[in-house]
Amino acid sequence: MQSGQMQPITGKELEYIVDSISNEDLLIKQCAATCATTQNPTIQQALQQYIRSMDHHLDLLVQALQQHQPLAPTQPQQ
Amino acid sequence: MYYQQSGNSAFMQDEDLLYTILADLKRTVREYTTATTESSCPAVRNLFTQLTNDTLRMQGELYNLMKQLNMYSTSSKALRQDLDKQVQSARNTQQKTRQFVQQKTSNMGQYAQAAQIQPPQQNAQNPYYM
Numbered sequence: 001m002q003s004g005q006m007q008p009i010t011g012k013e014l015e016y017i018v019d020s021i022s023n024e025d026l027l028i029k030q031c032a033a034t035c036a037t038t039q040n041p042t043i044q045q046a047l048q049q050y051i052r053s054m055d056h057h058l059d060l061l062v063q064a065l066q067q068h069q070p071l072a073p074t075q076p077q078q
Numbered sequence: 079m080y081y082q083q084s085g086n087s088a089f090m091q092d093e094d095l096l097y098t099i100l101a102d103l104k105r106t107v108r109e110y111t112t113a114t115t116e117s118s119c120p121a122v123r124n125l126f127t128q129l130t131n132d133t134l135r136m137q138g139e140l141y142n143l144m145k146q147l148n149m150y151s152t153s154s155k156a157l158r159q160d161l162d163k164q165v166q167s168a169r170n171t172q173q174k175t176r177q178f179v180q181q182k183t184s185n186m187g188q189y190a191q192a193a194q195i196q197p198p199q200q201n202a203q204n205p206y207y208m
Contacts, residue, residue: 007119016113017122020129023106030102034095043092046143050099050136057129064125 008071021061028054093149096140103137 009017028051035047089095110130117123144150 005120007121009122010118013113013117013119013122016109016116016126019109020106020113020126023102023109027099027102027106030095030099033089034092034099037089037095038092040092040147042143042147043096046139047099050140053132053136057132060125060129064122067121068119 006067006071008073009068014065017061017064021058024054024057024061028058093144093147096144096149100137100140100144103133103140107133107137 031047031051031054035044035051038044038047107130110126110133114123114126114130117126141150145152
């Protein structure tokens with residue numbers, strides 16, 4: 001994750017990150033499935049680029065979770 | 079705009095498949111924008127800002143590609159008289175709002191006055207938060 005102060009994430013942020021991982025995952029699968037059926041090389045090339053970008057997004061999202069692991073409290077806090 | 083190719087035995091036509099990807103990219107951009115505004119940790123906000131921008135870029139590229147391939151038709155062009163009417167209406171609103179701001183801030187010193195005097199800047203770069 002890029003610059004910026006690291007704070008423990010809220011439950012809401014965790015939900016957004018998890019939902020985002022699902023979104024990116026679904027988009028990657030849609031792009032791959034379309035890539036496999038289309039005969040148009042321009043479309044194939046564009047979709048392959050999108051897959052690479054989305055895979056990078058997935059990496060960033062998972063990294064965000066990992067980087068916040070040590071900051072997360074182990075007990076519910078008030 | 080639809081079904082320009084025929085006799086294709088593929089699972090679905092290219093334009094339908096691309097349209098679903100485009101729709102999901104649009105939805106994902108909206109969700110990233112919401113996530114950005116709801117973020118508390120600055121690092122998470124930075125991440126969501128970056129993902130919003132990059133997803134918006136892909137959505138724009140896919141839209142342009144579909145347009146080039148005649149897979150997407152835009153809505154009809156707005157009429158001149160409708161634009162004229164809206165420009166007039168927007169100017170009236172702007173003028174009234176400026177008067178309102180002036181009434182509310184006239185006794186507030188130099189900061190408020192500076193804000194009132196500034197003319198609208200054409201092509202000004204939007205400040206970009208974070």
